[in-house]
Amino acid sequence: MEVQRESSSKINILLITEGTYPYYGGGVSTWCDDLIQNISSSNFSVVCITDTFKPNSNFTFPKNVQNIYQFPLWDAEEPIEYIGSEATYESVVGRKNKTNSIVIETLFLPHFEKFMRMQFADAYSIEELNGCLKKMWEYFSRFDYKSTLKHELIWNSFKKIILESFDDQILDNTSLEDITAAGRLLYRFLQPITVDLPETDISHLTIAGFAGLIALNQKFKYNTPIFLTEHGVFMRERLLAIGSSNYSIFLKLFLTKISEAISRLVYHNVDQISTVTHFNKSWETKYGADLNKIKVLYNGVDTQKFKPSKAKQSKKFKVVAAARIFELKDILTMIKVCHKVKRTFSQIEFIVYGNKDAVPEYTKACEALIRDLQLESNFKLAGFHSEPHKIYLEGDLSILTSISEGFPYTVIESMSCGIPVVATDVGGVIEAIDESTGIICKPKDVEALAKAVVKLLTEDSLRVEMGERSREKVVKHFSIETFTTHFEHSYFNLTNAKTKSISRKTVKKLVS
Secondary structure: OEOOOOOOOOEEEEEEEEOOOOOOOOHHHHHHHHHHHHOOOEEEEEEEEEOOOOOOOOOOOOOOEEEEEEEEOOOOOOOHHHHOOOOOHHHHHHHHHHOOHHHHHHHHHHHHHHHHHHHHOOOOOHHHHHHHHHHHHHHHOOOOHHHHHOOHHHHHHHHHHHHHHOOHHHHOOOOHHHHHHHHHHHHHHHHHHHOOOOOOOEEEEOOOOOOHHHHHHHHHHHOOOEEEOOOOOHHHHHHHHHHOOOOOHHHHHHHHHHHHHHHHHHHHHOOEEEEOOOOHHHHHHHOOOOHHHEEEOOOOEOOOOOOOOOOOOOOOOEEEEEOOOOHHHOHHHHHHHHHHHOOOOOOOEEEEEOOOOOOHHHHHHHHHHHHHOOOOOOEEEEEOOOOHHHOHHHOOEEEEOOOOOOOOHHHHHHHHOOOOEEEEOOOOHHHHOOOOOEEEEOOOOHHHHHHHHHHHHHOHHHHHHHHHHHHHHHHHHOEHHHHHHHHHHHHHHHHHHHHHHHHHHHHHHHHO
């Protein structure tokens, strides 16, 4: 997608996403859209890592969006065929023709082996790891990725490093299929380092994960500042996902190590981290982030759009939620909460708006539990809602049962509508909700969550008062105007810092 550039004086931002905007819904996608729609002083190009190719976007783009790039990580075709990079057919074929056994063995293999061994070591220098990655990036700027990573030399080296790096107890329970799967995962995860996009003023990254390799590419090539906004911390959510997977012990350790290495490399190279909650700081510094580079910039909501309604739309008590149906949202717990609340309010209705296709197996598990608990008339998985500001007005209160969050939009959107929230104590939820605006419970505590829902539905005056206090708090602290101002200042400061850095290098060259 090409859009006419509005002004050469505007700051050019490369917004890098993974599994979110503009092809998926959810809080991060909402945040991206708010950013682009409200910061007209910058031009944006967006690159999104997807699982497979997505033909359509979920969003309408304003004029300041210049380019949309898609990088399907798991398609059969090579991502370069989709990304819309400036690489010509001749250059792609030329790289393949130049890539042979001698080139791979002499120019790539030493750096690859060092890169892999360091990840599995008890301790390593992040500077050295970064140096290895940069050498690999330099290699891929000249030679073919697929021909290299799928070469027998690399496979034999990979197997050898695995056998040397893991203890016998783990290897005794590891199959050749496991090691092959690890090699295939590595092949997929490292692909973003090959993305070759035009130069921009800033790379704005939305996750400190494998999408960060695109930002590192821009950093290595153009010295482009990296601005990272963390919503849910990559490594925290990665550990939760790996821990709950059916992978073997070996694969779980392998995925943890490679994920940690990439996350540390991103933190090592970032120029500013705008985390959306104070909660994230401890996780970020644990994996190498510089505390001095971290600033808390809360999400903002359009208080003129998300506003209270005077008329209640239904006499029946309703609890609403905006959430994609997948494990981290813990919809199974929400269903159990509904089952307990039904004992007090037999006509209670829980309505969940959100994508049901994110993890089909989990959606099926939720639907099965609804049937098992005979809640077909009480719990609705309503799917995507195109007008999120209307979701909360359907309910008497909203609920969030997540086991992991950053600073969830659903909480402040509900509060802005004057609808109090019952939520789990995860991420930055407690930085939005206090005892005057909602009720906080421990994750997976079905009994406590159900009691909180019953309390607010039973005590009308408390529910109304909490709704009023919620609205006041959002207007004061979490408005879209505050959100926009913070990011405009950050963009300006990072661009100035890059300009000064380039000027110093130019002067140094002239003097020498």
